[in-house]
Amino acid sequence: MLRNYLKTALRNLWKHKLFSFINVFGLASGMLVCLLAMIDIKGAFDYDSFHPHTDRTYRILTDVTDKANDERAFATTPLPLADDLSRNYPFVEATTRVIRQYGEATANRKQLQVIASAVDPGFFTVFGFRLAAGQAATAPGTVVLTRQTAERFFGTANPVGKVLEHTGLGPLTITGVFAKPPTKTHLNFDMVVSMATLSTPDWQRKRADWTQYSQGYTYVLLKPNTPTETLEASLPALASRVTTGIRFATEKGYTFRTQALARISPSREDLMYATYEPTAGKLEAELGVGLLTLLLAAFNYINLTLARSLSRAREVGIRKVAGAMRWQLMGQFMAESVILSVLGLGLAYGMLQLVKPMPFVQQWLIGDSQWETNSTLWTVFVVFSVVTGLLAGLLPARVLSGFQPAQVLRSQTGLKAFRGVTLRKSLIVAQFSISLLAMIALLAMARQQQFMATADYGFQREGLLTIPLNGMPPARLSAQISQLAGVDRVAATVALFGDHGGNWQKVYRQKAKSDSSITDVFAADANLIPTAGLTLVAGQNMPQSASDTASNQVLINEEAVRTFKLGEPKAAVGQTLWLSDSTEVQIAGVVKDFQFTTMVWKIRPLILRYQPGDFRYLTVKVAGGNPESVKADIARIWKRLNPYEPFAGQWYDDFLYNRHSHTDDLSFMGLLLGLAMSIACLGLLGMVTYTTALRTKEVGVRKVMGASVGQVVWLLSWDFLRLLLIAGTIAMPLGYLASSFFLMTFAYHITVGVGLLGLCFGTMLLLGGLTISWRTYRTALTNPVNSLRNE
Template sequence: MLVSYIKTSGRNIVRNKLFSSINIVGLSISMSVGLIMISMLWDLFSYDRFHENHDRIYRIISKYQFLDHKDNSFMATTSLKAAKAIKEEFSGIEDVAIFGWAFNGDVSYNDKTIPLSGFWANEAVFKVFSFELLQGNPATALKQPFAIVLTEKSAKKMFGDVDALGKTINLKDKQYTITGIVKDVPTFSHIKFDMLTSLSTREVLEKNNKHEMAWNNIWSTWAYVLMPPRADLNTFQQELNKLSEREDKTIKHTHIQLALQPLTNIMAGENLNNQIGTTIGSTVVWILGSLSFIVILSACFNYTNLSIARSLRRSREVGIRKSIGALKSHVVSQFIVESVFISLLALLVAFGLFLVIRPHFISLESSLQMLKLQLTPALVLLFILFAIMVGVLAGLFPALFFSRINAVQVLKNLGSVPVLKGLTLRKVLIVFQYSLSIIAITATLIIYKQYKHFISFDLGFSTANILNISLKDNKAELLIKELSELPEVKGISQSLLVTSVGNYWGVHMKNPNNPTDSAGVYYNSVDENYLPLHNHELIAGNNFTANTQDSIETEVIVNQHVLKRFNIAEQNPAKAIGEVVKVDGKDLRIIGVIKNFEYGKVNNNSGKEVIIRYLKEKPRHLNVKILSADWPATYAELEAIWKKIDPVHPFEAKFYDDQIEEAFNGLKAAMKLGGFLAVLVICIASVGLLGMVIFTTETRLKEISIRKVMGASERGLLYLLSKSFLTLLLIAASIALPLIYFFFQQVLFPEIANHAPLNLSELFVGVIAVLLLALVIIGTQTFKVARTNPAEILKSE
């Protein structure tokens, strides 16, 4: 029976080449997106599965509340105090692996130096996780102070083929003994490192740092708990709540909430701050998944629409089948097999498109570069199952529709087919498809406008021609001296961080008018050249002066938001000069007030209250103003100067404007993806519309010929044939536009700071573009039919 269905399906495909081609093209375009999505999800859900106990590992996450100021979401980090308390006091757990933030630096051995990055880690790391230790004892490799474990790749970089175990290396003027060599971290691990050093080392180095073990120091420690099989997670959560209740008493006005996050949910789970590595998060997965589903659904609708449009022809076939004994189940099976057959043919085309799209998709954004999308036998099997599922989904409604046809009524009168009467399903599907098309293209245009708006936004200071150079722990004075001799260099300043690109450094500040009122403020530490170089507007007071010999911090510059938040000097900038505020426990005198500027990313509501501190520590960046007529030559000179001072680290320098643009790479990637999918949706809808127009005009050839004989003009016939389609398109526009307006104006924009206003003209650009494309499709086909010679059509009547 199945062989018979396949043969019949093949004959139908060959007999109806045009409609079969339209279906295959539409399905293949949409299925290529589905293949990308399946590959992406396959990679995401492969993360951290190589750990033997991956289903029993949970990360401790934290939520911070100070007074009434509560964070909206959890952070991936917790306090070192919480991690140690869980390890030492909690029963019913097997162990706790602890990672400490940013153990980075230049590792030296003899005359060789290489930069490596990693974490502080305790000895339980190799028990909780399945990182394979090639050399060394996993139980003791990270136990003693100043013990270090290198990855296989890092050891080879440093020592070549010489055995590295037991060697002593230098890092930040300290001697570390190599106690283990770990196999290179697998690609699908959310924790990646070049080296690990014992957490006990940090305890030695930070023994006088009281903040190290503070309950509210939740920003730089990751704790992973290995639970026993069939552990009671509710009981464990209650223990975490008791721990929070006890330790909250040690920090006034503070509450730290602890919770568990499964290891396998980290990569594609909740979007948390302070991740140990790059994650994609559930938001991106849901957005891409939803868009992919819409594209596939649109193609399935095409198939359904064209199948039902051909109901006049197929109804006779079904009527004859039923009259000779076919059951409903036989008819359903026939149409499902035919649909799956077409879907499998479309899979072949879709696979070719997948191979073309894959490298472009991976390169869209850094976070997507964590994906490999490599073909495996299991993935190919998923592709085939996906094609079968799409075939069943696309063919299900036509199959059910034709299976209900009454053979006697159809063979007696084709007009009895119910779908041919009134508002048919095919019209609903056309409206739905074009509503999706209008939504997709209009939303992409709006996002593009927002992107251009954000990267060109007036930040409140100048970024033009400023090159930010990452110092990498080098002495700024040496580089400044060399750079100052270049004629292209017009000014140099030093800073702790680059603002307006998503970097946030915070500190607590107390209200001088109310000692019980304190709040977090953001800051940047700079030298005396920074404000004039960036054209910050000083409203009152003075800039810093060169007082580098003074090691005690005594002065601060604040923005207008700080005056407003603490009501300093009744928010009068001139009167605020000389006021003393307590920042990070230090009494600092306000010497200047600057105009408000965008400290964080433009589209983020955080980063309002900002203070500018004088740089007392090592700067992280040089800000160099450059005016050059030959930038490649100037860059080569800058790189040569860098290599002379630092031959180890690569020269990292970016123009400020480029860094701001990079800060919105996520939005740029979303815009590209949205645009790509919008084009696909429109193409699929247009291919479907083309099929519907061809079918409709072909079925009305005799009517058109008679009308022409009776004197109808080509213009009149053109209007007659296209008006029903144009009406459907206008209905689609009337549905899509209010939905777009409501989503952006009422849902999305209220959550985004500094967004560009939504103009009605933007809404209609997408509508006009889609309508013009549809008009071209309708016009070319209807005009072709309207110009046919009626004698050729009616000669056989």
Template sequence: MFRNHLKIAWRSLKKQPFFTFLNIFGLTVGMAGGLLIALYIYDELSYDKMFPNSEQIYRLNADIKFGGAENSTAVVPAPMAEVLESDFPQVEATTRFRTIGSSLLKKSGTLRNVKLTGTTYADPSFLGFFGIDLLFGDKQTVLKDPNTVVLTKSAAEKFFPVNEAVGQTLIFDSGETHTVSGVIDDLPRNSFLGEYSLFIAMAGYADAKIPNWGSHNYNTFVKLSPLSERADFESSLPYIVDTYVLTWAQTVFPGMTKEQFDASGNYIRYSALPLTDIHLHSHRKGEMNANNSIQNIYILSFIALFLIVLASVNFMNLSTASSLKRAKEVGIRKTLGSNQFTLIGQFLTESGLISFASLLGALVLSMLLMPYFNDLSDKQLSVPLLEPYFWLIIIVFTVILGLFSGSYPAFFLSRFAPTKVLSGSGSTAVGGGKLRNGLVIFQFAISVFLIVATLVVYGQLQFIQQKDLGYEKEQVLILNDVYALGAKTRLLKEKITDLPQVSNSTLSAYFPTPSSRSDNSFFEEGISDQEKALSMQTWDVDHDYVSTFNLKILAGRDFDPTIYSDSSAMLINESTLKVLGISVEEVLGKRFSSNMVETDYEYYTVIGVINDFHFESLRETITPLSLVIGKNPGSLAIKLNASDFAQTITQIEAIWTQLAPELPFNYYFMDASFDDTYQADQRLGKLFVIFTVLSILVACLGLFGLAAFNAEKRTKEIGIRKVLGASVGQISFRLSVDFLKLVAISVLISLPLGWYVMNKWLEDFSYKIEISWWVLAIAAFMAVAIAILTVSYQSIKAAIANPVNSLRTE
């Protein structure tokens, strides 16, 4: 019987190639899009699950309010790990990291330095903690001695053969010599350690041994015993604040009590976040890696679901629309003895055949598109053709999709009464018009919603690009690692500034693009009460910082190299004034110190107020900031004139090579760094565009097929109207207006939904656009225009047909 069903299904599909093509093509597009998104989501959900006992591992977070600022950090104080192991019986093990960005180092006996990104201090326990095996080295002794390092395989290959790495020495830019004590394999990209290649022994880092509970710099992980609950563990963490943090704070603020601290509104709260939740659920200061958002996963999941449902809806629509053609077939089959279940099996076999044909097309299309999708999503995905579970999942999914897509048409067609359809009196009862109308509304409602979402995402990205950030980021070249030149740093700046294509330059460790930074607590001279603390970032700069970035001096003056006392001067931004609650006139001349040791106060005098400028993502509000003259610059920012940038960079590289031939020449443009901050949002915008186009394409395929069927169904009516004098325009309007009504209803449904959902998405940004009425109007216009273009072809084609031929068809 099944073989018979297959033969009949094949013949039936060959009889109507146009509708068969529409169904297979629509399902292919929907399934390919769904497969690509599913592989992306699977990769995102797999982060950090490769580590043994990952479900027992948690990272400590801190939420702090102090000095008028609220901070959520992924780092905690250095002594936290030791206290957790000694005082918390449910803690099996701990490990810490102290990230330092990148490092310049060279093999002993060579001159040329190599830059390794992803550098961190690490406790020796981290290898066993995360179940990371050594390729070379002794796991019992690795990283236990100061001045030892562990390299990943790729990092080690930059210096020496991997099997000879252990025991070799590397010289850091600071001049310190470190011995390689181990080599590990490259870490998985889908882990929080994926970008790290150099691990330095924490034993050689003095700060890690200081019991300072006021400094939060260490990413700390705990492994709880199998029977321990996260909630019970977190409920015990206030013990650390009461026993250790406040005791330490009382040495800084003598006489301060817990009651006074709580009454001030300040707080310190520690919490534990599951390791496997970090990538999608954490966006705190001090993250070890750039994380994604669970919101983006939800959005992409809905898009994948929409695509597949839209394709299935097409199948239902076209199958029920062609029911008149199959009605007599059903009548004859029932007359010859076929029962309803046999007919249902026949029609489900047809839908299954279409589903499996679409699956093959989707696999081929996915593999063709995968390189472009990987570029877009910054992934290294592939279709896992050799994985049995993959085939099991997609085959089961395809069967379900075939049953879902074909279920309604099968039950709908098998219900026809043979006496009615064979006598011709059942034609009005077999159309399924209400359901088809509902499905068309559903399809276009989704499409309009995606159009609204795409317009809003791109509008926000344009707003970010065009917003006045309060500083100039265009034509600014950042030269990295200038600190490694030591005494030659100033000479490098002078030589580069003398180039005719350079208008200005400045040395600093910090620039107005998001990076790893932390706040310091400042106190006004004569005040040491913790309630009066001011939490503020402090950047080391030189005298040309304000002029290079064209910051505005709102009051007071800029740094002056001829005034010696400016070495202890300070510029503050407008947000600092708001927190202090004083006027510009009152703040000038005030002195602040960040050193809370009474015997060693180091004061900075406020000499000027600069404008607020955005130095964090636009998702964040502008917080207090101070600029001071620094002695240890990290990079050089070079303001270029409009000229041949390539030639200028070549000249700058020549100066660099002359002064530091042993150091690599690394640079980037500030506007490119700014754009990198919003890469995730830009990728989301591009994905919206692509999958919105695909959803509209699938919806239009269905509408095109329905328009063709509708025109064919009304062939006689069209012929009569033409004979009676109706024009092509009138007939086209009559054939199109019914579909446009459905599109109009879908627009009315989807516009409020799109407005609501995208307003929720915009809530993540502190600085954002308002969704204007014209955004909704453009989405509505695009939907109607697409529908008109889709339907009008079939309508005009039917309207210009010879009426004699039309009347002969009956």
């Protein structure tokens, strides 16, 4: 019987090729997104699976209660906790702390941003990071690099034994190189430094301070056969013991709890100072998008199958008269649906191979996941496709198999739904509503990113060339560039405007008071003001001198004047502020507000200070002429001074555009939108094709009676165009609300107006109208003689 089902199903699918193609393509499009989501979900659960003792390794979390009785969970703990657990609890086999350190490292004439993790010797026991070369870093001033970091600094050369200079940790001797881990890990780092390296008095104090619970992460390896409850039960008493007598500033206290290493990824709760594991919300959103796209395809299958209900109803009637049972008819229809779904899975795999190289897919979805050779995952794929086919075919199978032979063999009763609106039309409206909603949201995102890439940030961006120094002394390079014809000025800065800013820190109005505000202290020289076209509203520029005293003369922006309540800009000149390191600085001038970070944040307080040790970029102002020629001359100077490092200069316009446009992300989201719109249009095409086929004789009669081609096209099209109008009425308000909520996350953003909504609605009408008119026009051109010949 099953063989007969399959044979009959294949014949039916081959007989109706257009409908079969529409269904296979639609199901494949939905499955493509679902496959990407399932691969990413599998990768999320594979995090840290390569460690040797995942069943008895735990991270300690800190639950902090403030004086308003609000609780917050921290992924971090006080630094003394690891030593206390090792010393006082015999069921603990090993502990380790991980302290993240951000900064720059210099080696082999290269200066790069790196993420360092300071760890205890137990790190190499608790975790399973294997060494490809050398040995673990346990002595003071030693470091182990990841393979990628070693290649960034040294290429293919062996780095073991060489010295790397870190801005915050000093000189570090490389003792080893990690092998690439088999799976991803929540412990994302570029290098691992021995904890003994942190030996300054400040670090010694932090390592004994129980009040600071945000300094580092604590991991515990229990002895074999030790139940989790043993560790969990000991933590409340431990927290009570170590906090007795402590007077917190803003907290009532804290407690500890465990988190199994295998449960860290995906993250199921919002933790302060979380690590790099994916969140459950991200995975749920991905799967939701995939299932929504698949739902559109399932709508198509239901829609087209019910559209063919008249012809299939006669088939059902004849089969029932011949003695077929209802469950046998349902089996036949379900077999067709499953075959379509399996064919869709094959096409989805082919489409996956095409989108796999896309940067967005590699970075955010499948990445390094080993999925193509995973038999379990392929079993899930196949089962998923079969279940999809069964669910998609269930409703049509029940409806079609329920027809009564006497009714369907003597009449042509259509399938009715609630209040005279057919189910088929409702599904078309749902498809185009979802597609239009996605189109509005995507266009709003694209326009916001275009706005951020091209907006007026308040500083000059044309004719500016940015050069990352990568460890080269700025004075030497600046002196030679300044002598070139076509170069107007050269400024040195710590970072580039329009990015993340410089160095956020607390700045105080008075040294002895708590009137602080988070302020960006941005290292720059006096050339920055004329180079970037900034405006001084009061006072004067910072000194040109390279002496140490020059760093005490600073510029602030107007927002800093308001934040520190310094009165008018003129009154602020000459007043003083205190930096977080207790340095007193004097205000030399006030700069007009400009956007020195991204458009996500409002303009914040800013201090421009001369700090030559922090300079990381040169900004060159090119005066007219041939800017590309000047850039080539600068590249030659760079090559002469630093032959081992490629020249990475780019125009400021290009930097801001690349920083904010996110074309890779938009390309992938555009692909999803294209799939959704294609599914909707193909479903509409199938419906129009079938409906016009039923009305061929009507068209012939009308043409014989004198109807024009245009009148026939309008007659056949109006019912479907009305569905598109209904979809627009539903989707445009929802799209406006969704886009507005998204744009509210930006301090400066575009507005969703009539133009944007009208463009999306017009595009949907154009695509839907072309789909409808193409088929109805062909039907309207049919010769009446051919359609009426058999009457």
